[in-house]
């Protein structure tokens with residue numbers, strides 16, 4: 001709200017853009033602006049920064065006859081780099097953006113129903129000392145929630161060394177005893193290589209598969225499959241985009257799958273504008289602009305699982 005010429009204050013809606021930190025604190029250490037925040041401001045900044053800037057290169061990228069891939073994206077064109085987005089983020093000069101990315105994943109968590117992670121899978125029934133491997137864990141904001149709610153579980157968080165350095169700071173602030181006792185371990189691991197943890201209770205992946213093309217996603221899953229034991233379960237947490245038209249259910253044959261009820265007409269089967277944020281995220285963050293991944297649509301999910 002502009003309360004006098006050139007003087008603005010937040011209203012209820014815009015207060016979501018406030019990190020909650022005093023300006024002086026942010027200015028004294030700008031790189032840490034999003035540390036120890038809810039992550040919603042980080043998420044907002046993250047979405048309007050590179051995705052918007054780079055999206056003006058979409059036409060050239062889509063018309064380029066070269067094979068599409070994580071190193072041939074609108075982001076690559078805009079920034080004139082051959083690096084895959086995640087590796088580029090880890091360059092020393094991108095420390096602010098990299099920290100912000102980690103915080104933004106926490107922000108994503110705060111935009112989903114609080115119980116969905118804890119109740120979407122029956123963590124209670126896993127035996128004591130079961131190991132949950134969080135593959136592509138980021139700073140581990142999701143494992144933190146699980147570790148707090150289910151003290152009988154142990155965790156291995158796998159990501160790149162640079163991201164795990166941020167994860168170490170995060171856990172040392174939020175739940176240091178988990179690190180000190182070894183209940184939570186941070187393990188640098190490239191998920192395109194052989195999985196070092198064999199036969200864990202759970203391989204968990206949140207918001208990872210949507211970053212990658214089918215070939216890459218299958219490659220990641222194959223390494224998990226090779227390391228899985230007879231009791232290992234795979235938990236994938238991701239957005240599944242619905243079609244805007246009605247279609248025969250793709251999930252009908254999967255044991256335990258729940259077929260969602262369609263919203264009443266005249267709402268579209270995908271809820272129309274009410275679901276727009278998932279489609280925008282698909283377009284901007286994953287699919288076209290930054291990484292040329294493939295947000296999960298129902299049919300793609302089944303294809304990858306069956307490959």
Ligand SMILES: C[S@@+](CC[C@H](N)C(=O)[O-])C[C@H]1O[C@@H](n2cnc3c(N)ncnc32)[C@H](O)[C@@H]1O
Nearest residue numbers: 086105136137138159160163189190191206207
């Ligand atoms: C979209 S983030 C998801 C983070 C976390 N799962 C969450 O939900 O908060 C994707 C993560 O994959 C990691 N990543 C990218 N390439 C990787 C690789 N080859 N091996 C391991 N992790 C990787 C990134 O560093 C990033 O933390």
